């Protein structure tokens with residue numbers, strides 16, 4: 368999935384006004400009849416539910432709307448340039464010089480990002496009593512041009528996070544309609560997955576992102592850029608493999624990477640879960656859970672996406 372792209376958008380130039388004089392049989396000295404130039408086309412970005420990635424924009428960087436045509440004889444206006452409509456997925460953020468100028472969250476929402484240049488006036492406009500043969504016309508204005516950064520931030524309510532192999536995709540598959548790849552090695556998930564969760568007549572969207580490791584913010588592992596996909600979530604589910612020999616440290620590693628990305632992520636509601644609880648006998652699992660809860664001074668849920676243990680409790684927490 369391509370989730371960011373830098374593009375150059377250029378609106379069309381306005382057509383030039385024309386200098387021309389009426390030439391008719393038996394009318395040797397006709398008045399000015401140079402028409403106006405057409406307006407340059409605008410560039411719009413549109414939120415389109417049938418577009419899912421920004422890959423089109425990582426392949427093609429230069430986007431130009433059509434120029435307006437020059438004015439014509441007989442006071443005819445040149446044709447306006449056609450607008451250009453760029454289609455992006457819902458959740459695309461548009462940045463200009465690192466400032467967010469637009470956040471496209473609604474289907475079919477449309478934003479003007481570069482305005483076409485106005486067509487110039489033809490010489491018909493410049494005739495006056497003292498100036499009956501104006502030999503000049505206006506040039507068309509240039510269209511606006513900008514370099515924009517597009518960033519896709521998935522729109523999900525719940526984000527599943529944790530170290531690689533902690534069971535995020537297995538959990539997503541258990542609670543939602545998504546069927547992500549699951550395997551017993553780190554970095555199975557290379558791109559975020561979304562799933563729709565239905566529970567007690569409620570519906571929400573959960574996102575499973577690739578695993579994070581210490582140093583992700585400096586590009587280690589798959590890096591931290593997938594964190595942008597959980598920026599909009601309401602709650603995070605933080606998974607820690609109950610079989611880890613350093614449960615608290617695993618937890619802190621992820622918290623540290625969240626902090627380095629943005630303090631806002633740390634302020635989100637977080638549900639801490641120990642995953643794969645079925646792999647230990649229930650007493651041992653419960654004991655590990657209690658120890659961790661005490662050390663973190665937080666509630667810790669025990670879950671198993673395989674046996675279903677703790678699922679109802681987790682979903683309850685997610686729907687309140």
Ligand SMILES: Nc1nc2c(ncn2[C@@H]2O[C@H](COP(=O)(O)OP(=O)(O)OP(=O)(O)O)[C@@H](O)[C@H]2O)c(=O)[nH]1
Pocket residue numbers: 529530531532533534535536537538548549550551552553554555556557576577578579642643644645646670671672673674
């Ligand atoms: N026994 C048991 N195994 C589990 C459970 N959840 C996940 N696993 C196993 O743990 C391994 C990793 O699971 P994934 O769901 O792929 O883990 P992930 O966190 O998505 O991993 P990455 O995508 O690599 O970050 C797989 O072999 C799963 O079958 C569980 O509740 N019980």
Ligand SMILES: [Mg+2]
Pocket residue numbers: 535536537548549555556575577578
């Ligand atoms: Mg995964």
